[in-house]
Amino acid sequence: MIECLSTCDGYVITLEHLKNHLRLTESHEDYYLETIIKAATVAVENYLQRTLLQKTLRLTHSGDQGGQMHTIHLLYPPLLSIVSVNEILSNEERRLIKRYMLTPHGSKPYMSVYGGVVEIVYKAGYGEHADCIPFPIRHGVTLLAAEMYDKRVDCVDVLSTTVQFLLQPYRVMSCV
Numbered sequence: 001m002i003e004c005l006s007t008c009d010g011y012v013i014t015l016e017h018l019k020n021h022l023r024l025t026e027s028h029e030d031y032y033l034e035t036i037i038k039a040a041t042v043a044v045e046n047y048l049q050r051t052l053l054q055k056t057l058r059l060t061h062s063g064d065q066g067g068q069m070h071t072i073h074l075l076y077p078p079l080l081s082i083v084s085v086n087e088i089l090s091n092e093e094r095r096l097i098k099r100y101m102l103t104p105h106g107s108k109p110y111m112s113v114y115g116g117v118v119e120i121v122y123k124a125g126y127g128e129h130a131d132c133i134p135f136p137i138r139h140g141v142t143l144l145a146a147e148m149y150d151k152r153v154d155c156v157d158v159l160s161t162t163v164q165f166l167l168q169p170y171r172v173m174s175c176v
Contacts, residue, residue, distance in 0.1 A: 001060045008053040012041045012141045040145035049172035051076040054125035061118045072111050079109040080123040087115040107172050140166040
């Protein structure tokens, strides 16, 4: 199970940036445009399986009891740092795990660790500011937000070919 413990307050693109892209000068739709920016950001994060702006995430992995070695994939890269690694004991107490092996592979970081139920708290994302995010991703969010604005009544069924082209190099793919 994964849960978000904290997020950055910023946006991947600014309201001013989207308004310039749409050639809007009035402010009566600013709130609506901000909601579109948030929705487009979430859609892009889901498509990429990545965190854009820094978040603190808690991943709980339920392995076998008895101290077996587990390989745990740290979801929603890029990985910035490990905050803590704990084993959750039967009485809900946490015991710090000091020995683990981290493989910080860019698109699929993972950790090898002994324990039963393991809790990993880590920071993921490109950074705390939009400038840390690769420009093609930010432009993809801009184009998707603009499409959402243009198609207020119709739903955006799929990402446009242009947005997919911009985002594809950053997408985390799983081989099953």
